[in-house]
Amino acid sequence: MSAPIEFLLRGDHITLDALLKATGLAESGGRAKALVAAGQVQVDGQQELRKTCKLRAGQVVTLAGTRIRVAAAPAAGAKPAEDL
Numbered sequence: 001m002s003a004p005i006e007f008l009l010r011g012d013h014i015t016l017d018a019l020l021k022a023t024g025l026a027e028s029g030g031r032a033k034a035l036v037a038a039g040q041v042q043v044d045g046q047q048e049l050r051k052t053c054k055l056r057a058g059q060v061v062t063l064a065g066t067r068i069r070v071a072a073a074p075a076a077g078a079k080p081a082e083d084l
Helices: 016-022 029-037
Strands: 005-009 041-043 060-063 066-072
Touching (some): 016 041, 016 060
Antiparallel strands (some): 041 060
């Protein structure tokens, strides 16, 4: 199993196919959709067949032994924890 990937959201969600493409686990959107349709992707430990499933912060996606943790991006103007 490779090291987990942390993906920071820019909004409140990202679709599953877009996440696979954005993280480089699928070389194209079409390939991402094919991987999902073939049942090779899990979301939170369950097989996911919806290509445009909306993923939110805290969810974990697994493909071929690689885990992607979806995380919320820091709020604009938020101070880093060490500055508080």
